[in-house]
Amino acid sequence: MADLHVNICGVELKNPVIPASGTFGFGREFDEIYDISCLGAVATKGLTLEPRLGNPTPRIAESRGVILNAVGLQNPGVKHFIEHDLAWLRGKTKVIANVAGATLSDYGEICARLDGLVDLVELNISCPNVKCGGMAFGIRPQDVKEVTHVSKTALKKTPLIVKLSPNAESIAENARAAEAGGADGLSLINTLTGLAIDIERRRPILANNTGGVSGAGVKPIAVRMVYEASHAVGIPVIGMGGITCAEDAVEFLMAGAVAVQVGTQNFTDALACPKIIAGLGKWCEVAHALHGVERVRDLTGTLTMN
Numbered sequence: 001m002a003d004l005h006v007n008i009c010g011v012e013l014k015n016p017v018i019p020a021s022g023t024f025g026f027g028r029e030f031d032e033i034y035d036i037s038c039l040g041a042v043a044t045k046g047l048t049l050e051p052r053l054g055n056p057t058p059r060i061a062e063s064r065g066v067i068l069n070a071v072g073l074q075n076p077g078v079k080h081f082i083e084h085d086l087a088w089l090r091g092k093t094k095v096i097a098n099v100a101g102a103t104l105s106d107y108g109e110i111c112a113r114l115d116g117l118v119d120l121v122e123l124n125i126s127c128p129n130v131k132c133g134g135m136a137f138g139i140r141p142q143d144v145k146e147v148t149h150v151s152k153t154a155l156k157k158t159p160l161i162v163k164l165s166p167n168a169e170s171i172a173e174n175a176r177a178a179e180a181g182g183a184d185g186l187s188l189i190n191t192l193t194g195l196a197i198d199i200e201r202r203r204p205i206l207a208n209n210t211g212g213v214s215g216a217g218v219k220p221i222a223v224r225m226v227y228e229a230s231h232a233v234g235i236p237v238i239g240m241g242g243i244t245c246a247e248d249a250v251e252f253l254m255a256g257a258v259a260v261q262v263g264t265q266n267f268t269d270a271l272a273c274p275k276i277i278a279g280l281g282k283w284c285e286v287a288h289a290l291h292g293v294e295r296v297r298d299l300t301g302t303l304t305m306n
Contacts, residue, residue, distance in 0.1 A: 002284035003295040004277070006040070006259050008236050009159035009184040011119050013040035013094055013259065016296060017249065017277045020240050020263035021046055021098035021122065021163075022071065026085040031092065033270050038277060041094035043187075043261060044081065046124050047114075048099075049106050051077040061196040061205040065217030067264055068194050070208035073100055078110050086117060096161065100124040104150045111154035121158050123151050123183075126165040126190050126212075138165035138190070141177035148181025159184040161238065164229065166192050171225045172232035179233045187238035187261065188229055189222045215264040216242045223255050230256025230301065244272070246279025253299040 004015035019030070021043040027036045036042065054074030061068040075081075078099070089095050097118040101107040111121055125138035125147055137147040144162070152160050162178040164171060166189040175186055191212025196205045204210070222241025230237040239257030242264070243249055249260045265272040280296060287293035 002281045002288065002293070003297075004281060004284070005295075006297050008238065008259055009120065009161070011041075011094060011159065014038075015040045015277050015280070016253070016257075016259035017273050017280070018043055018096065018238070018259060018261045019266060019273055020261035021096075021124070022069075023263040023266045026081070027089055027092065028085075030266075030270060034274055035092075037092045038274055039093050040259060040277075041096050041119065042089060042092070043096040043122055044085075044089075044098050045075050046073045046098045046100040047075055047078045047081055047110060048073060048101065049078060049110055051075065051080065056207040058205060058207055059211070061211065063194075063196055063213075063217075066194070066213050066215035067267070068196050068206060068211035068213055069191070070206045070211035072208070078113055082113065082117060090118075094119040096120040096122050098122045098124055098163070099151075104147060107147055108150045108154040111151045111158075111160075114158065115155050116157040118158060120161055120185075121151070121155060122161045122163050122187055123148065124163050124190070126163075126167070136165060136167070138163075138174065139168055141170075141173045144174045144177040145181040148178045148183050152182030152184075161185045161187050163190055164188040164225075165190045166221065166225055166241075172228045175229040175232045179235055183235060185236040185238065186229055186233065187240065189218070189225050189241045192218060192221070214241070216244050218242045219248060219251075223251050226252055226257050227255040227303065243276070244268075246276050246283050249276055249280055250283060250299060253296065254301070254303040256301045256303070258297065258300050 055072030219242030239252035240261035
């Protein structure tokens with residue numbers, strides 16, 4: 001049997017497969033289909049200080065090889081999560097709390113509330129920065145560093161993962177900015193920004209006009225960015241973007257990731273994550289016979305560029 005254990009910022013996971021934030025809720029619905037304790041961890045839906053209803057519908061659109069979403073961070077708020085969902089989820093697997101704020105103080109307060117209660121905090125920095133007139137914290141390196149520093153200062157016990165936006169001039173620069181701000185690790189990529197048009201109405205399909213693009217079609221972009229980010233910093237990277245099978249996950253690991261998150265594929269196949277875990281084990285066993293791969297963590301960063 002291949003050893004699938006990985007370590008992220010001092011947190012030991014039984015395997016490197018994690019459902020991505022916003023695609024898995026808090027795990028309860030999927031646990032009715034399979035025992036989610038098989039997962040390395042669960043990244044929760046994005047948590048805000050107060051409950052959010054999200055954007056008006058329609059807020060999901062399909063396109064070739066991808067989907068667009070403009071859900072708008074619908075969630076019950078961090079207090080409700082702590083009181084009603086956290087204990088149940090912790091009884092199943094490791095918990096990565098994804099957090100989102102509109103201001104720097106929002107991020108600091110949410111992180112302070114979660115400190116010591118979850119295994120890792122994942123900072124979603126693609127949300128509107130109210131103080132800067134609607135800019136996202138994840139675009140400019142100086143903003144990435146600042147929001148990371150504020151969040152890390154609020155976390156005394158829990159490691160901080162910063163989730164990077166691909167909508168940036170340089171993913172390597174933003175990765176270095178997050179590391180300089182105190183991040184213990186990175187995750188990427190978050191969704192790209194896209195537009196889908198109803199050509200009969202000559203109007204956007206989404207009520208929000210634009211949305212986040214995810215799905216199999218973004219994988220080559222995501223793999224490239226994970227490679228660039230992981231080679232720019234000395235902290236661990238979690239890779240995501242278009243993973244549909246174990247072989248996709250192997251690509252991300254070879255590019256420099258220590259673990260992966262699976263998002264859109266959960267909508268296509270509710271059993272996607274356990275299938276990828278099983279597939280990774282089988283791939284490593286075959287690779288062990290061919291290439292001496294005994295432990296999945298030995299795949300990290302083994303890509304040799306031409």
